[in-house]
Amino acid sequence: MAFRRLMGRWPTGVSVVTTREGERDYGLTVNAFLSVSLTPPTILVSLGHEADSAEPLRRAGRFAVNVLAHDQRAVSERFARAVPPEEKFRGLPVHRGRSGLALLDGAIATLEATVAKAVEAGDHTLFLGTVDRLDLGADSTPLLFLRGQYAEASGPELLRLPKSRP
Numbered sequence: 001m002a003f004r005r006l007m008g009r010w011p012t013g014v015s016v017v018t019t020r021e022g023e024r025d026y027g028l029t030v031n032a033f034l035s036v037s038l039t040p041p042t043i044l045v046s047l048g049h050e051a052d053s054a055e056p057l058r059r060a061g062r063f064a065v066n067v068l069a070h071d072q073r074a075v076s077e078r079f080a081r082a083v084p085p086e087e088k089f090r091g092l093p094v095h096r097g098r099s100g101l102a103l104l105d106g107a108i109a110t111l112e113a114t115v116a117k118a119v120e121a122g123d124h125t126l127f128l129g130t131v132d133r134l135d136l137g138a139d140s141t142p143l144l145f146l147r148g149q150y151a152e153a154s155g156p157e158l159l160r161l162p163k164s165r166p
């Protein structure tokens with residue numbers, strides 16, 4: 001499809017969005033993630049109606065975004081599979097956020113958010129979340145997604161990373 005192919009030219013990072021309903025963790029790989037507002041800090045994730053995690057997230061009213069590091073491609077693949085949620089988390093090192101949400105070890109950034117609004121848009125639901133807590137996580141480079149494929153930075157010259165600020 002031309003639209004999908006064209007949008008594949010827009011490079012993104014890769015995240016795993018987690019939520020928790022009762023004692024059950026859910027998670028899926030998401031690249032439709034963006035920051036919306038600074039005051040209050042607000043983020044957005046777009047989940048397809050087909051995603052099994054979408055309704056638990058709506059009911060739980062909270063979610064976490066785990067920004068994956070370049071060496072977490074297998075984690076991305078694991079959370080993009082259509083398997084029961086407990087299988088996605090089996091054997092995976094996680095720690096718990098303040099609200100009990102599963103935060104993935106090794107992620108380069110994690111944000112915990114409370115759903116402020118859910119907006120239906122075609123075959124997706126846009127979940128706007130007010131950020132409750134953030135953590136910079138591991139100091140590493142991100143996993144990238146471009147033209148339907150994973151990409152990794154192979155060095156500062158290729159990615160032209162800005163110098164880190166103190």
Ligand SMILES: Cc1cc2nc3c(=O)[nH]c(=O)nc-3n(C[C@H](O)[C@H](O)[C@H](O)COP(=O)(O)O)c2cc1C
Nearest residue numbers: 028029030031032046047048051052053080081082
């Ligand atoms: C790189 C990548 C990015 C993805 N981004 C999204 C996304 O933004 N929104 C979405 O709903 N699904 C996205 N998916 C697909 C879901 O991860 C996949 O359908 C997953 O199996 C859904 O899990 P669930 O049904 O257990 O919720 C993406 C998959 C990959 C590999």
